[in-house]
Amino acid sequence: MPQIFGSAELLEDVHKRELCIGCGACVDLCPYFKNYKGKTSQLFPCNLEQGRCFAYCPKAEVDLNELNHKIRRVDYDGSPLGPYREVLASRAGNQMAKGAFQDGGTVSSLMAVALKNGLIDAAALTDRNGLTPISRIVTNWKKVVDCAASKFMASPTLSALNMAVREGYKRIGVVGTPCQMTAVAQMRSNPLQKEEHNVPVALSVGLFCNWSVDTRRLMDLLAQRLEISDIRRMDIPPPPANILALETVNGSVEVSLSDIKPLIPHTCFICLDLTSEFADLSTGMFEGRPGWNTLIIRSDTGAEIVDQARREGFIETEPFPEDNLKHLSKAAAEKKERSLRTLIRRGLINNQGDERAAIRIPQGIVDKILRSPRD
Numbered sequence: 001m002p003q004i005f006g007s008a009e010l011l012e013d014v015h016k017r018e019l020c021i022g023c024g025a026c027v028d029l030c031p032y033f034k035n036y037k038g039k040t041s042q043l044f045p046c047n048l049e050q051g052r053c054f055a056y057c058p059k060a061e062v063d064l065n066e067l068n069h070k071i072r073r074v075d076y077d078g079s080p081l082g083p084y085r086e087v088l089a090s091r092a093g094n095q096m097a098k099g100a101f102q103d104g105g106t107v108s109s110l111m112a113v114a115l116k117n118g119l120i121d122a123a124a125l126t127d128r129n130g131l132t133p134i135s136r137i138v139t140n141w142k143k144v145v146d147c148a149a150s151k152f153m154a155s156p157t158l159s160a161l162n163m164a165v166r167e168g169y170k171r172i173g174v175v176g177t178p179c180q181m182t183a184v185a186q187m188r189s190n191p192l193q194k195e196e197h198n199v200p201v202a203l204s205v206g207l208f209c210n211w212s213v214d215t216r217r218l219m220d221l222l223a224q225r226l227e228i229s230d231i232r233r234m235d236i237p238p239p240p241a242n243i244l245a246l247e248t249v250n251g252s253v254e255v256s257l258s259d260i261k262p263l264i265p266h267t268c269f270i271c272l273d274l275t276s277e278f279a280d281l282s283t284g285m286f287e288g289r290p291g292w293n294t295l296i297i298r299s300d301t302g303a304e305i306v307d308q309a310r311r312e313g314f315i316e317t318e319p320f321p322e323d324n325l326k327h328l329s330k331a332a333a334e335k336k337e338r339s340l341r342t343l344i345r346r347g348l349i350n351n352q353g354d355e356r357a358a359i360r361i362p363q364g365i366v367d368k369i370l371r372s373p374r375d
């Protein structure tokens with residue numbers, strides 16, 4: 001059984017250790033947790049011994065083997081990409097509304113086709129207010145494009161999922177980063193086993209993520225170089241570019257990643273997942289092919305949505321080249337190994353006795369990840 005505690009332990013284990021990524025899973029569940037410009041805080045103390053805040057948090061006592069069993073009915077095997085059926089190249093099809101997509105527009109197209117056909121009745125997405133990412137509930141498929149494009153900062157997206165549940169939506173779609181997809185998997189598994197806590201997620205689309213940036217620190221840095229309100233779009237092109245590329249009303253601005261990387265929250269360095277292993281579908285850029293995505297199909301639901309989107313011209317797909325898959329796998333394995341070493345060094349994994357852990361993984365899998373050849 002998962003170790004579930006209350007908000008006092010959440011503050012102790014996650015906030016005090018600076019592990020909170022601001023995912024929003026504990027926000028707007030109760031009146032107490034709120035997020036402001038990327039930072040989640042508790043307004044008033046709560047003395048419940050067990051809470052959904054702790055149960056959903058992707059940084060507190062997450063037992064990856066148990067969660068895999070609940071979501072996929074398989075052991076957690078520590079493989080680089082997690083369980084999947086097929087990997088494809090994809091992009092928005094000709095029936096999809098035009099938008100300022102980050103890469104191929106696959107994510108927006110999948111959410112749009114799901115809303116258009118009633119497979120979901122609401123989507124929990126990420127918009128922005130100035131530079132600050134904000135969560136948004138979208139119910140009209142034509143409005144999905146308003147949330148297109150990556151905000152490379154931790155976002156409280158899952159507060160929109162909590163709000164959508166409260167507003168009575170019954171088939172909710174959600175898009176988020178791997179930490180958010182872990183939280184969503186915990187929500188879907190109803191860890192406190194109470195009927196009234198059912199979170200009706202009908203489709204989860206995960207993004208690839210190596211790291212994100214602290215919102216307020218990024219704003220402070222950028223404010224020294226440009227007018228924040230002039231920013232139209234941001235991108236982190238694949239290596240060897242080594243830049244954050246900003247499109248502003250006055251033209252392009254490049255910021256070296258050596259200025260950006262110090263703004264990565266520490267908690268990203270204990271994150272084992274590059275490709276959103278708990279999502280129905282996972283999407284990232286297609287390195288070397290701008291305007292396209294990498295699309296990983298992981299579940300029956302994911303496969304059905306992809307089929308429907310293809311049939312209706314919302315996406316087009318092609319086979320994914322073997323060499324690119326090897327490259328993606330290698331990047332994912334490197335993130336796992338690097339983060340696992342940090343978890344061990346910081347004493348945050350498989351703790352015994354009263355000492356609580358951030359993550360639990362069977363020891364055999366820990367050994368396997370550390371032994372895995374990189375090439």
Ligand SMILES: Cc1cc2nc3c(=O)[nH]c(=O)nc-3n(C[C@H](O)[C@H](O)[C@H](O)COP(=O)(O)OP(=O)(O)OC[C@H]3O[C@@H](n4cnc5c(N)ncnc54)[C@H](O)[C@@H]3O)c2cc1C
Binds near residue numbers: 109147
């Ligand atoms: C913090 C972050 C780090 C990333 N790192 C990588 C990486 O290392 N490698 C890689 O291949 N891809 C990475 N991506 C994913 C990539 O940037 C694209 O989101 C992905 O390729 C999908 O492209 P698209 O054109 O289909 O998306 P679009 O159709 O443009 O849709 C983008 C979707 O992302 C959601 N979104 C935007 N910002 C956030 C956010 N901060 N948190 C949660 N959801 C958000 C929006 O709701 C929208 O639905 C990252 C994304 C983010 C947000």
Ligand code: SF4
Binds near residue numbers: 023
């Ligand atoms: S659930 Fe998310 S926002 Fe809440 S404490 Fe955990 S990481 Fe932070």
Ligand code: SF4
Binds near residue numbers: 179209268271273
């Ligand atoms: S690296 Fe992990 S913890 Fe950090 S934003 Fe990405 S998914 Fe979340």
